[in-house]
Each structure stands twice: as structure tokens, then as C-alpha cells.
Amino acid sequence: MLHRQKIRQKKQNRLVITLKLRIIMLFIMSFLVGSSFIFIARGSHGLPVYVSLKNISDYKTNIEAEKKDIDKVESLIEDAQTKLGEYEKLAGNTDDKLQKKMIEELEFYKMASGEASVKGSGVEVLVDDGTRDLYEGENVNNIMVHDWDILRILNELKRAGAEAISVNGQRIINTSAISCAGYTIRINGQTYARPFEIKAIGDAKRMASTLVAPEGIATELKFWGVICKVTIKDNITIPSYTENQTYKYITKVMED
Numbered sequence: 001m002l003h004r005q006k007i008r009q010k011k012q013n014r015l016v017i018t019l020k021l022r023i024i025m026l027f028i029m030s031f032l033v034g035s036s037f038i039f040i041a042r043g044s045h046g047l048p049v050y051v052s053l054k055n056i057s058d059y060k061t062n063i064e065a066e067k068k069d070i071d072k073v074e075s076l077i078e079d080a081q082t083k084l085g086e087y088e089k090l091a092g093n094t095d096d097k098l099q100k101k102m103i104e105e106l107e108f109y110k111m112a113s114g115e116a117s118v119k120g121s122g123v124e125v126l127v128d129d130g131t132r133d134l135y136e137g138e139n140v141n142n143i144m145v146h147d148w149d150i151l152r153i154l155n156e157l158k159r160a161g162a163e164a165i166s167v168n169g170q171r172i173i174n175t176s177a178i179s180c181a182g183y184t185i186r187i188n189g190q191t192y193a194r195p196f197e198i199k200a201i202g203d204a205k206r207m208a209s210t211l212v213a214p215e216g217i218a219t220e221l222k223f224w225g226v227i228c229k230v231t232i233k234d235n236i237t238i239p240s241y242t243e244n245q246t247y248k249y250i251t252k253v254m255e256d
Contacts, residue, residue, distance in 0.1 A: 086101070111164075113173065113241075114164075115240055117237065117239050118163075118238050119201070119235060119236060120163075120164075120202075121204050121233065121234050121236065122199065122200045122202050122207065122232075122233060122236045123157075123199075123200050123207045123211075123231065124197065124198070124199050124230075124233055124236065125198040125199075125218070125228065125229070125230050125231075126195055126196075126197055126231075127149065127194075127195060127196045127198065127221070127226065128145065128226075128227040129143060129145055129194055129226065129227070130142075130143030130224070130225035130226045131225075131227070132225040142224050142225065143224060143226055145194055145195075146180060147178050147180040149217070149221060149226070150167060150196060150198070152217045153198055153218075154178075154198070156210050156217050157198070157200045157207055157210075160211075161202045161203050161206060161207070162200040162201065162207060163201050163202045164202075165198065165199065165200045165238070166198070166199045166238045167196060167197070167198050168187065168192045168197055169239060170187045170188045170192075171238060171239055171242075173241050173245075175245065176188050188243050199236050199238055201236055204232045204233070208230050208232055212230055
């Protein structure tokens with residue numbers, strides 16, 4: 001009986017030792033894991049340790065964009081300060097220099113917006129229906145002027161740097177619309193029949209060469225038999241925009 005008690009006592013002692021060892025090992029592992037988390041948190045300041053290349057690229061792109069915005073704002077501030085200095089100098093004079101300066105700027109914006117008639121060197125483009133005989137079974141539309149032909153000519157002139165354009169006396173501005181209306185074309189709400197006379201002020205040689213180039217719209221129209229004549233002029237007058245300009249949905253953004 002005594003022998004059995006000794007054996008049971010030994011087993012209990014072994015069990016206690018085993019439990020103590022397990023507790024000690026668990027404590028050590030917990031300590032190591034906790035220390036690792038603390039080290040990672042301190043090293044990364046709460047941010048992920050690993051950053052993908054895409055995130056790095058995005059950060060660089062955002063930084064570059066912010067730098068460009070800052071440069072742009074600084075440039076605007078410099079321009080504003082320069083103009084303010086000019087106004088302050090003019091305001092200190094006893095004559096009407098300030099008023100003259102403001103009138104000059106007003107006239108410039110009138111020319112740019114189409115509210116004032118303008119003149120200068122440029123090109124005249126005459127477009128009319130073709131007069132050649134049709135081939136057997138050919139569509140008559142091949143030799144007729146369409147609204148998209150006029151639009152393409154205008155786009156080519158703008159691409160070549162035209163500063164002012166008119167079609168049959170109608171000034172073309174940013175809100176101008178050109179659409180087909182049967183055998184006529186509507187420009188700025190007014191109806192016009194062929195022929196169409198397009199005037200453009202700008203670099204005359206550049207505009208003319210763009211139109212008559214091998215891939216130009218004038219060359220293409222001539223290929224189909226449509227009449228398209230490009231003439232360089234030293235003095236062209238383009239009238240102002242006569243229709244009412246109304247703006248219902250846009251408002252000026254007030255800068256800081």
C-alpha cells in the first residue's frame with residue numbers, strides 16, 4: 001500500500017512539473033510574440049511594413065501632381081502680383097492710364113470671344129457642289145457639300161491655328177452649331193445655301209498648306225468632284241457674333 005502511494009505521489013509530482021514547464025513555455029512564447037508586435041509597430045509607425053510597387057508608383061505620381069499644382073499656383077500668384085503692381089502704378093497717375101489699360105483688356109476679350117469684328121491676314125475657302133458628270137450608278141451626294149464637310153474644314157483651320165473664323169458672314173465661336181437642313185446648312189441658327197465662303201484669320205501659309213496637303217480636306221473634296229478653292233488673303237475682315245449669348249448653368253468660380 002505504501003509502495004502504491006509513493007508511485008502515485010511521483011506521478012503527481014511529474015504532472016505538476018510538466019504543467020509548470022508548459023506554463024513557462026507559454027509565457028516565453030507570449031513574451032516573444034508580444035515583443036515582435038511591439039518591434040514591428042515601432043519600426044513601421046503603425047503603417048504596413050511591406051508596400052507594393054504600385055503603391056510606391058501612385059505615391060510618386062501624387063507627389064509630382066502636387067508639385068505641379070504648387071508651381072501653377074505660384075505662377076498665378078506672380079502674375080496677379082505683377083498685374084496688381086501695374087494697376088497700382090497706373091492708379092497713382094493723374095491721367096487716365098488706368099482706364100485706358102482696362103479698356104485695352106476689354107477690347108482684347110471682346111475680340112477673343114467674338115463680340116468684336118476683327119481683321120488680318122488669312123485664307124478664304126470657297127466650297128460648292130461639284131459640276132462633273134456622275135458615273136453610272138453613282139450617288140449624287142458624292143459631289144454635294146454636306147455639313148460634315150464644313151465642320152472638317154473648320155476643324156482643320158483651328159488645328160492650323162486660326163484665331164477667328166466665319167462661314168457666310170456668321171462668326172464661329174465656341175457655342176456655334178452647324179447642321180444639315182435639306183439642301184441648306186444651318187449656322188448659328190441661320191439657314192444658308194451653297195456656295196459656302198469660309199474666312200479664317202491666322203497664319204495663312206500654314207492654314208492653306210494644311211487644307212491642300214495630300215491628306216487635307218480640300219484635296220479630298222476635289223478628288224470627289226466637290227469645288228473647293230483655297231486663296232491666301234492679306235486683309236480679311238470677319239464680323240462679330242450677332243446672336244445673343246446666354247449662360248444659364250455656368251457660374252464663375254471664385255478663386256481664393
